[in-house]
Amino acid sequence: MSGKIILEGKDLVKSFGGRHAVDHVDFHLNDGEILGLIGPNGAGKTTLFNLISGALTIDSGLITLFGQKISGKKPYTICRMGIARTFQAAKNFPGMSVYENLLISAQFGQKNVGASAAKTITDEIIEFTALESFIGKNIKDMPLAGQKRLEVARALATKPKILLIDEVMAGLNPSEVDEAIGLVRKINDSGITVIMIEHVMKAIMSVCGRIMVLHHGQNLAEGTPEEVSSNAGVIEVYLGG
Amino acid sequence: MSSYTIILFSSIIMYIILALSWNMFSAPTGYISLATAAFFGAGIYTTAFLGELLPLPLLMLAGGIISCMLAVIVGAVTLRLRGVYFTIFTFGLVELLRSLVLWAEIKFTHVRGRFVVSADHMTVFWCMAVLLILLIAAIVLIRRSRLGKSLEAIGESEDAAAHIGVNTTAVKVAMFAISAFAVGAAGAAMATRWSYVDPGIAFNSMYSFMPVLMAIFGGTRSTVGPIAGAIVFAYLEETLITKFPSLYMIIFGLIMVGAILFLPNGIIGLIKPPVMKLIAKLPKRRVRQ
Amino acid sequence: MTTFLNILIGGLIMGGIYAIISMGLSMQYGVARILNVSHGEFIMVGAFLTLTLSKAGVNPLLSLALTAPPLFLIGFLLHRTAYKRLTTVTGGGGAFEGNAMLISFGIMFVIQNIALMIWGSSPQGYQFLVQSVKIGGSVFALNRIVVMVIAVAVSIGFYLFLSRSRIGKSIRAAAQDPVAAALMGVKINRVMALCFAIGALLAGLAGVLLSMINQINTTMGMSYTVIAIIVVVLGGLGSIPGSLMGGFILGLVGSAVGYFEPSLQLVAYYLIILVLLLVRPKGLLGR
Structure with a gap:
């Protein structure tokens, strides 16, 4: 390794x-x-x-x-x-849905990511981190474990x-x-x-x-x-x- | 239309432009700017200096560009500051510019103020109307663009935005400059309203406060809110300020306090659902997924 | 020598007054999280109450004691009504600070225009201790010397009160860590209202002092608010010793610049703060 x-x-x-x-x-x-x-x-x-x-x-x-x-x-x-990171006290966009949180990370995380590419990345990350059941939800309605997973997923979405x-x-x-x-x-x-x-x-x-x-x-x-x-x-x- | 009506409409449009410009930057980012009067004054002084050389549309362009440049300089320095620091700074900017321009005028030109070319009321009205249309178009386009999304991300959490690759400083400065452009252009056109300006008239901090009040009173979460607020207060100002100036300002202050304490979503937030349906067809904040 | 003495005495007068109003604002911002833009209006009200009282034959020095209680009460009530409601509306935090400042702008307009209706807009004044005294070969009006002594004494005295007394200590505890202070038995809402009220009181005292040496008018408030904000930022938002020091520094600098080029006084203040924000964003003694 x-x-x-x-x-x-x-x-x-x-x-x-x-x-x-x-x-x-x-x-x-x-x-x-x-x-x-x-x-x-x-x-x-x-x-x-x-x-x-x-x-x-x-x-x-x-x-x-x-x-x-x-x-x-x-x-x-x-x-x-x-280099992507997570925060000890989760820092996300509380007014946006889970999906939007990831989409925006995918869009800005790397140069020249178009709208459709960002959606592909988002779908991929949602599957990878098993966040399907939270897609349209507000972050504050998620359980702690879900919020922590979202924190990792947001970082991953920046590739x-x-x-x-x-x-x-x-x-x-x-x-x-x-x-x-x-x-x-x-x-x-x-x-x-x-x-x-x-x-x-x-x-x-x-x-x-x-x-x-x-x-x-x-x-x-x-x-x-x-x-x-x-x-x-x-x-x-x-x-x- | 009588010339009084045209003047009234022009000043309503002016306030709509100021309120929307304030709202397009301050509402999504949460940075409360009190720099509007500085940009407006920069526009007024552009016309005061160049009024005899250029036609009105070009004066507006020049005023816009000068305000824009001022915003880039101020923004680059101050948008690193968070929260109230930024607000203080923008407020102080108006005071600073007023003192500086006054000092420079007296020192170098030995006059306190200067005369401004006048323009036909109808021309001013049409120029302002076109500017307003362009501004609304820009707001709608920006809201759907990458710039709009990154602004929204900054408003939600600036740290999180920075760490997912948003160049927060550049985004804030860009938006600040765009909103300043519209204010400066409006100032350049409205300058023809006064036949004489001095720094106290041009850099009047009321032009910073009015847009904030109008946007908050109307509702900052939509484009319609600031427009509604601007119409109400522009009309109130026109009818009350000459007859009862102090009373008007007391009402102004009380409504400002009341709107913040009791109307978190502005009057637009109070309007009943059937009207909301109608409004939903107008440009508003992107629907969330 | 005369120049130097003029600048020094002018600087100590302004420095003391700036320190008083800045510590007042610092109490309001440091503890209650309200950057009170209507601060200068309380100064103006203090000054005009003194003027009105002096016309009724009351010695301005006595006004120091007479104007303090009503201004304290107004400050206290304002906090218990408007700002307390804002806390519940916004849930505290950054949204509270921004909106609290906007509310204070609204209050500023209300107070200023009520004053305009009562006292009008022209500059006014009264005669007080105009006889001259000789210091180091230069001549000064007695009122300036008296104001200088009181301003310096009040500013330093208030600082000592905060750092030594029991109330002062609980206020400082609340400023440093509201949650912990609440756990230790400090009634945090009461302390916030108290701090806001003390801020209003200090502004009133400054107004009384200003009226003894200067012409006053109902629109004077804003320029003092700006100065107080500059000093508070200079000293570090919420730092009381920073405000005390910042007040005297700004007073002396302002006095020196104002002596040579009066119209550039505000420009000088603003440049100081501009440079400071770039070099040391947390202020001189910021935490």
Whole structure:
């Protein structure tokens, strides 16, 4: 599975009012893998996603996608270059139907997507994420698991090469978590490289080929699930040393 | 038609244009602009400077272009600001332009105001009517276009829009500029109404507030709403403001407060279903899937 | 030296008054989330009440105490009626802020035009402490010195009240985190109405002070609203110390620019804010 490096961050720093949220972090993403990103609350995981997707600008460091510099670019450019993301607190278009949410993502996610192409993509994504039963519904009428799936579907509709998933399993019951794990695998099988932030350990351990641990905005450990779960530093952070 | 009627109609059309222009940008995006008076004033000053050189339609074009350029500059700087910051800024812009133009006039031309060429009332009326038709056509076309959809997405959630590939800044600036064009063109035509303008007349912040009130009173969710609101208030203004200026403004203020608190969908939202059916045939917001 | 003293005293007068009105607006925006555009009208009403009282023989200094309660009450009632209803209509959030500002525009028109009907549109004034005093070789009107002292004292005093007193602390708690404050037992709606009312009161005090040194007219409100907004943005929306500092900075800059080129005063203010919004969008001390 381990292909060449497609996304890389070097010496990334981001601080808010003097506090380093991301403190000299390095990371890389291999083509085709699922990278898990874990760490206690406030470790800088979501901030790292915000830096990659362009929602926040880095104070210093460099992020490259396929060898091309993307740090400093705007979110819409980064999206069109092939990185899509979900938000921890779902960010969608609440006044639009589920179908319209996906259609608009398909339309703007890549350059030169015409109306009919966008519809084709939308239908495809609806089937892929099994959202058929919600097509015409208002988002607020959907159950939580459906809303989380829509969040992933919206990102997929932009036709990304890399998908950043931020805690889509929080609040789901065990069978819904299993479904979500299945969806992540399916996304990965379709050729999309994934980075996921997740607190549900079962999910992380079962789908991720490699895991990166952040603590206080710094790299704490990195390796296969087995290596990470036996790492003394990680155990200390998680089990309260 | 008597010349009074023609003047009344022209000013109703003017307010419809201002209200629709405000609504086409502010309603979908949720950015409340108080810059209308700045663009209107830019149009007025275009005619004040070029009035003797160009015929009215070309003056309107020039006024539109100048307002448009002003909007691009202002928009590029301020549309990064969210919520009330943007509103404050646009409001301040009117005050700034008034002070700046006044200062420049006194410093360089040593006069406070200047005389404006007059135009035939009928010509002004027809020019304004054509502008209104073009504006409504533009609104309908934009609503169905990519631009319209991206605007709507920005209004729903700007962050979500940015992350699915919408160039939010470009979209906002473009729409702001288009709406400013119509306002500037209207200002250029209406400038001929005054024989003399000074910065206080041209950059009058009432031209920022009236369109907001008209659109909110009429209903911001449709094209008909701002038109209805503009007709009501343009007529009220014409009949009340000369006789009871203070009373008119008190009524204006009370209706503004009342409309926001008690008419969330404007008077259009109150009209009974049979009338709504009729209205449904007029251009309105795209039907949702 | 005379130039410098003129600018300094003018700057401290305006700075103190700007700080008072800006802290008032900051209370209204920082806690109640209302960017109150009718703020300047409360200043104007304070000024005209003082004028009317002084014609009836009341010392303007006494008006400071007399005009405060009614303006406080009007502010309180306005919040308990219009703005409270708006909270239920919009459900709070961004829609509340935008509409609250529009409502305050409506209120502005109402107050201003009622005042026009009562007091007319011509500039008016009264004589108060016009004897001159000599400071550092320059001559100043006594009223300016008195106003300077009061303005500086009131602005700093109010800041201390907010940072030291119990009420002040619960107000600051509500500003920082309304939900948590509610859980801690702060009656959030009451506090919001209180803050709005305090804002109106401070505007009234500023109006009383202004009437002692300047000619007043019923359309003066808006220019002070603009200044208060500029200061509040300058200091960071909702930051009280930011408003205090911003007020004095703007007062001194305005006094300096106004001394040399009066017509450019507002332009200077606007340029300050333009640059600031570009460089530091959250203001000097914004959170």
